[in-house]
Amino acid sequence: MRRSDASARGVIVSIKDVCDLYNTDMIASIAFGLRSYSLRSTQSEIGSHCQDIFRPNVRRIIDFFVIFYLPKLVPLLRPRLFTEPHAEFLRRVIQLVIEERERGGDLRNDLIEMLLTLKKEADLQKDKSHFTHHRDFLAAQAASFEVAGIETCSSSLSFALYELAKQPLMQARLRREIRETFEESPAGSLSYELIGRMQYLEMIVEETHRKYPIVPLLERECTPINKKRFYSLRPHAECYARRGMPIYISNLAIHHDPKYWPDPDRFDPERFSAENKSHQAPMSYLPFGAGPKHCIGMQIGQLQIKLGLIYFLRRHRVELCEKTVERISFDAKFALLASEHRIYLKVADCL
Template sequence: MALTEALFLIVGALSAVYIWFQRSHSYWRRKGIPYIPPTPIIGNTKAAFKLDTSFGLHLSDIYNDPKMQDEAVVGVYAINKPGLIIRDPELVKSVLVKDFNRFHNRYGRCDPHGDPLGSNNLFFVRDTHWKDIRNKLTPVFTSGKVKQMYTLMLEIAHDLEEHLKRHGQSNPGKYITEIKEVCAQFSTDSIATIAFGVRANSLQNPNADFRNHGRKLFTFNLARAKDFFVAFFLPKLVSLLRIRFFTKEFSHFMRSTIEHVMEERERTGIVRNDLIDVLVGLRKEAVAEPTKPHYAHNFDFLVAQAGVFFTAGFETSSSTMSFALYELAKHPQLQSRLRQEINDSLVEGGGTLSYEKIQSLEYLSMVVDEVLRMYPVLPFLDREYNSIQGQPDLSLKPHYDFTYEQGTPVFIPVYGLQHDPKYWPNPEQFDPERFSPENRKSIVTMAYQPFGSGPHNCIGSRIGLLQTKLGLVHILKNHSVKVCADTMKEMKFDPKGFVLQSQSGIHLEIVNDRLYEESAAKAQ
């Protein structure tokens, strides 16, 4: 009898759960919003669960569903949570710019107890804390400060040249390499010196601490895929499942590094106008008024800003550089045009490029902008709707008779928008001419979001773009890149990654023009 009762209880509980999910999964039908029919229990996450694609790109696949091509939004379910994929550029503008005060938080979050570096950094922090922190960090990223960093970045660019030269000398002027790793070594060294005043030496030693920890952080396995899926799509479970944005090893490394660098900066009094100077200043403010609330009373708050700046800074630039070299290798005529612009400018500048000159290279900017269109590092943006007390909630009229509810997640499929033939004719074709001065005028602004828009846009975009351009210049000035037998004919992305990454690396042939010609002459 006891066994029978237990079975009845189990069946009853499972039936209740199923009914609850069915009720949740009828939300968009009841609200009159077009939606993709969900899979029982797991909602619209089946493709991500099966690792057919990453969850970020899955949003773009839904965006591209033929049944939704004339819709302004699409209703989806992250397991049981109803969310909206925004398709219409004007509604994208509403979320990111016009009605930002209602969408100022990301939907994703980290466990504040198990991952204080993840939950306290500018990317994830919420509400008024985000605004306060953004205002305190903004001085590091002004055009004037970035210009001051240029000399430091040039030193690393010369290290990159030496790295390529060494490898060319040990080969007959050409060799095959995984170019993303080379770009990551460069961007790691660059970020380490301009943000922390530290020589990371990744180009000399690929297993140096900074590169080693950065590589591990962005090596996506099933466990890391689970962490990011929960953080962005099931944020209420982050504490229960102990989700971490930063691994324990990386957190320990950043704490020890930042503590050492800050103590050294305080001891010497050296001013570099970098991120560490801002963090030192915040700590001094906190010490001066110990009884007043201040973020910097919590050392992990300071480390968190350094951690996200480092990870975002090296990964975004290295990915953009490597995707650019991949496309240029496949399009040698475009590569020749870019190299001609670079070398003409170097001749004009007596072998060097000033900060102003590199910013003025028109075709280089066109190439980078087109790469960011085809390969946005973060393929989606997430926000959460917040009601404002005393004001009516925002509606989707005239598109639909629907009013946002508190806590509704919204997702902007950046990759989908930037590959939509409605805004980008022949979108899979690499075509820098889309961003020529004449053609820029016809671009639908909200259909191009590599750094986001509005107050929550990427704070480090200036540094990221400059770093990318500088790296490309110092690779292409003496080297050409070519496809080889190991080069993917069509790009395939890692389905486990939350950022856009090649599934199997980007292998290219690097040719040092002078050394190769000398080697060929000797062979004759």
């Protein structure tokens, strides 16, 4: 079979695995200042380490439970978010990248550049206690990007592609918007402003977050105003919340409540058209939380997902195949919202 014939017919892939590799490359560039080439070689060291944190085992489940549900016991039990080999890898990589940047003087608008700027400011002020002098603090900044930016974005991206494969007309409309946007750019590349004007892409991403909120449970702490000891939940419920009490909010349940979202299991980007958004009930859409504790990485996460959809669908289309699951079921053992089964799709070149 000729290569062009095979490309036209398409290949069946586990789309989540492809999205993992893409987001590993993105985070490697943003957080570590490196080119990981995970999409070219699935055996890259940084790709392997980035996936390590999301491989569950009994010890990690216990550590996660303590961190999120028994925080007062953290100083005593000292749970670990990262394994020791993974933590040492992060320290080594960040140290090497910073030393290389300082020797070469290269400028790159990324996290490493920001850390170097802070380090230079601390050196000028002769502040030996500044956090930039502690390699664990430096590595922790990159680690936070790794935790927040790989699994969350790759899951959202794979869910979006799954829904687009189920609705070819919707996919065609998005691909048309992508093509028209590239035609607007004289250099054939995209700017942040051009991406921001892609309204249908925005609607697709928002509806994906509505149907599949990757962090399905929001955690808050009760802090009554006026220093009161209790906060009344009346008229919504006949109970009180005590100051300091942890509060857990299921945004997955809210996003699938027909009171706020009619026919909630249907993937419908038109819910987020300019006209329909104005009718949404306040606090009924919480994929990134709300208020002063909302997700600080919301903007960069959204951009990662949009870029993934743009460059994937610019030259490829996704279709259902005999191995595609009819309906997504969620993995109860996973802390984030994840599919219990692999999502297989047929990927073909766009001729």
